[in-house]
Amino acid sequence: MSKRSQFGRKERVFGYSVIIPYIAYTAIFWGYPFVWMLILAFTKWNFFSKPSFVWLDNFLKMFTDSVFLQIILNTLNFLAYLIPMILISSLLFALALKRVKFGRTFIMLSFLIANVSSGVAYSLLFSNLFAVNGPVNRIFDALFGVTIPWFSDPQLAIFSICLIITWKFLGYYGLILYAGLQQIPQSLYEAAELDGANGNVLFWKITLPLLNPSLVTVTVLAIMLTFGIFTEPYLITGGGPMQRTTTFMIYMYDTAFKRIDPSYATTIAVVTALLSYGLVMLIRKVFEREVSFV
Amino acid sequence: MKRVASVVMLLIFVLTAFSVKLTFWTAPNPYQEEFWKIMVTQWNKQRPDVQIEVQTIPAAGSSEEAILTALAAGNAPDFCENIFSGFGAQLADIGAIYAFDNFGTDFTKLVQTRKMASIIEKWEVSGKHYVFPIYSNPMLFWWRGDILKQLGYNNPPRTYSEIYDLSKKFADGKKKFTMQVISGRNWWDRWYDFITYYYAATGGKTYIDTAKRKVTFGDATGLKIANFIYTMFQNKYTAVELGTNPFYTGSILGKITGPWEVNQAKDTFPKVVPNIWISTPPVPDDYPKDKPVYTIADSKGLVIFSTCKDKKAAFEFISWVFSNAQNDALWIEKTQMPPAREDLTTNSVFAKYMEDKFFKAYSSNVPYAVPPALITNTIDVNQAMSTHFVEPLMYLKGKPEDILNKAVKEINKVLF
Numbered sequence: 001m002s003k004r005s006q007f008g009r010k011e012r013v014f015g016y017s018v019i020i021p022y023i024a025y026t027a028i029f030w031g032y033p034f035v036w037m038l039i040l041a042f043t044k045w046n047f048f049s050k051p052s053f054v055w056l057d058n059f060l061k062m063f064t065d066s067v068f069l070q071i072i073l074n075t076l077n078f079l080a081y082l083i084p085m086i087l088i089s090s091l092l093f094a095l096a097l098k099r100v101k102f103g104r105t106f107i108m109l110s111f112l113i114a115n116v117s118s119g120v121a122y123s124l125l126f127s128n129l130f131a132v133n134g135p136v137n138r139i140f141d142a143l144f145g146v147t148i149p150w151f152s153d154p155q156l157a158i159f160s161i162c163l164i165i166t167w168k169f170l171g172y173y174g175l176i177l178y179a180g181l182q183q184i185p186q187s188l189y190e191a192a193e194l195d196g197a198n199g200n201v202l203f204w205k206i207t208l209p210l211l212n213p214s215l216v217t218v219t220v221l222a223i224m225l226t227f228g229i230f231t232e233p234y235l236i237t238g239g240g241p242m243q244r245t246t247t248f249m250i251y252m253y254d255t256a257f258k259r260i261d262p263s264y265a266t267t268i269a270v271v272t273a274l275l276s277y278g279l280v281m282l283i284r285k286v287f288e289r290e291v292s293f294v
Numbered sequence: 295m296k297r298v299a300s301v302v303m304l305l306i307f308v309l310t311a312f313s314v315k316l317t318f319w320t321a322p323n324p325y326q327e328e329f330w331k332i333m334v335t336q337w338n339k340q341r342p343d344v345q346i347e348v349q350t351i352p353a354a355g356s357s358e359e360a361i362l363t364a365l366a367a368g369n370a371p372d373f374c375e376n377i378f379s380g381f382g383a384q385l386a387d388i389g390a391i392y393a394f395d396n397f398g399t400d401f402t403k404l405v406q407t408r409k410m411a412s413i414i415e416k417w418e419v420s421g422k423h424y425v426f427p428i429y430s431n432p433m434l435f436w437w438r439g440d441i442l443k444q445l446g447y448n449n450p451p452r453t454y455s456e457i458y459d460l461s462k463k464f465a466d467g468k469k470k471f472t473m474q475v476i477s478g479r480n481w482w483d484r485w486y487d488f489i490t491y492y493y494a495a496t497g498g499k500t501y502i503d504t505a506k507r508k509v510t511f512g513d514a515t516g517l518k519i520a521n522f523i524y525t526m527f528q529n530k531y532t533a534v535e536l537g538t539n540p541f542y543t544g545s546i547l548g549k550i551t552g553p554w555e556v557n558q559a560k561d562t563f564p565k566v567v568p569n570i571w572i573s574t575p576p577v578p579d580d581y582p583k584d585k586p587v588y589t590i591a592d593s594k595g596l597v598i599f600s601t602c603k604d605k606k607a608a609f610e611f612i613s614w615v616f617s618n619a620q621n622d623a624l625w626i627e628k629t630q631m632p633p634a635r636e637d638l639t640t641n642s643v644f645a646k647y648m649e650d651k652f653f654k655a656y657s658s659n660v661p662y663a664v665p666p667a668l669i670t671n672t673i674d675v676n677q678a679m680s681t682h683f684v685e686p687l688m689y690l691k692g693k694p695e696d697i698l699n700k701a702v703k704e705i706n707k708v709l710f
Contacts, residue, residue, distance in 0.1 A: 046388045047362075047365060047366045047388065047390075048365075048388050048389050048390060049388070049389070128538070131535065131537055131538065132533070132535035132536065132537050133469075133537030133538065133540075133545070134537075147468075149534065149535065151535070152534040152535045154689070234355070237479070238479040238480060239479075240479045240680070240685065241479070241534070241685055241688075241689065242681065242685050242686075242689065242691075243681050254673075256366070257359055257362045257363050257366065258358065258359060258362065258481075258673050259671070259673060259674060260362060260384065260388055262366070
């Protein structure tokens with residue numbers, strides 16, 4: 001008996017009508033771009049001409065591309081600031097939120113507003129706020145007689161952008177950690193307290209180890225976020241000073257639309273995706289632990 | 295009579311229904327938009343068979359980005375203005391624009407009528423004309439005459455040493471700086487700082503040998519400019535960031551700008567405008583006093599895209615606008631920018647505009663305004679100039695001579 005006969009005509013029509021929209025959607029919005037991406041990565045195209053096959057030229061070009069190598073270092077620099085800043089601030093936010101008795105939802109929503117704000121709008125806002133003669137520097141000048149080159153010093157520019165990104169994602173990542181904290185059974189703390197554990201021990205021996213899945217989730221999300229930074233440096237620093245805030249995304253965009261080289265831009269996208277995937281897997285392998293509350 | 299009216303009405307209806315509809319993108323500048331809206335309204339009334347819709351180039355990092363994005367997405371307009379010569383060359387290289395030479399004698403006639411035969415020569419790409427130049431802005435320095443007078447000056451500083459002397463009197467390295475030495479972080483800003491200084495110091499010599507595809511500024515003059523930029527930053531006579539509107543607030547005494555800022559300044563800072571002194575860019579100390587000082591020409595033109603629905607109709611509109619000198623007079627009135635014509639100082643149509651100090655200064659410098667080098671990878675070259683030359687000088691990362699030598703090497707790599 002063939003498998004096909006297991007279903008009646010009506011059932012088959014119903015089945016196909018359910019899956020066809022999904023398959024069509026996937027084919028158009030995922031399959032087609034994916035195939036086009038593969039074609040572009042191995043060809044040379046300028047939006048107008050026919051793509052010409054260049055084998056691995058686009059990939060080999062990267063090894064001699066000093067800007068690409070600089071961007072790898074820039075990304076590591078961003079990660080060095082962003083990961084600790086995001087983890088510490090979101091953890092503090094989650095711990096504080098747990099202690100709040102009234103208006104918790106209001107506080108959570110207030111912090112989430114930053115997350116849904118327009119990147120362009122807040123980038124312009126911060127750009128003016130931290131300008132050399134902006135309000136922040138005016139306060140510093142009045143109090144200490146110094147101004148801080150927030151966006152004009154190469155290292156400070158990276159730090160300032162990380163500060164803005166942390167502000168944006170603090171509420172979102174804080175909420176993930178807060179959900180993790182809620183999952184830790186209260187009985188574990190009570191038992192430990194009976195055994196004489198103080199607050200310090202509770203945090204390092206119970207909270208932090210049991211929060212591992214949430215912390216790893218936030219770290220993974222933050223890594224992916226770092227590889228995708230675009231709006232803030234593009235609008236505030238333009239990738240400078242000294243190309244120190246140029247990110248993969250900015251380089252891809254510039255290569256495709258300023259240098260009219262979408263093939264090389266696609267190749268950069270492929271390699272960036274592989275790099276971020278590799279780093280995520282590494283972080284998971286090193287830090288991820290199986291947690292059980294039983 | 296009724297029958298004739300009905301036929302006319304029917305004809306108009308048919309012409310409008312079957313008319314060509316062309317999209318025309320203009321620069322995101324309110325004064326230019328105003329000019330083009332007047333022109334297009336007049337044209338649309340006269341030619342119901344060729345209707346034009348004016349749109350501003352969409353907001354993006356630059357007009358070039360917006361146009362390239364539109365081209366890639368297949369949403370390009372039929373024709374567009376605000377195209378600089380280098381970008382024109384880049385677009386021609388990828389076959390995105392249509393050469394005006396294809397219109398044959400009609401194009402030649404238009405060039406003659408508008409008195410721009412020698413101007414258009416500088417816009418030639420591979421023996422063809424893809425961009426129709428609209429205006430040519432010599433970039434000049436504006437100085438705060440009121441503050442300079444208080445400091446005992448009757449003229450703006452001319453040489454690097456004069457700027458150092460002025461700096462010793464004015465700059466405090468915290469809130470007061472002599473001038474904006476570096477124009478900004480964007481790739482196009484290099485036209486308005488280093489390349490301008492180089493044209494000024496060399497009598498308009500090109501900074502890139504386009505035939506050999508090699509940098510020419512790695513010479514003694516290039517070093518003098520490198521030393522000037524370095525000295526200004528080292529002594530805090532200028533700064534990387536100067537804040538918002540530093541010229542108008544009096545934080546700096548001088549800056550480079552084009553005539554597009556005149557109307558804006560008159561509207562926003564009417565008290566400062568009468569005190570503005572205009573000068574050519576600063577030059578090295580040994581530059582002869584009697585020799586004209588060259589500067590960069592911020593020139594923009596018009597292109598017809600290869601995808602244009604009706605190229606002939608687009609050219610008819612362009613020809614209609616630029617065959618009439620009165621339209622160029624209206625352009626001056628609205629934008630304050632000198633049209634790309636060779637008869638500005640001799641044609642009586644433009645005589646009244648010469649009474650304006652700004653227009654007079656800008657138009658009289660048109661003969662000494664040199665456009666950027668015509669290369670297809672302008673963005674990469676200017677970007678490399680920022681990364682390997684201007685920024686290391688600003689951040690004092692090494693000796694000016696070493697920075698210059700390294701920059702020459704790096705930019706040559708980009709060119710080759």
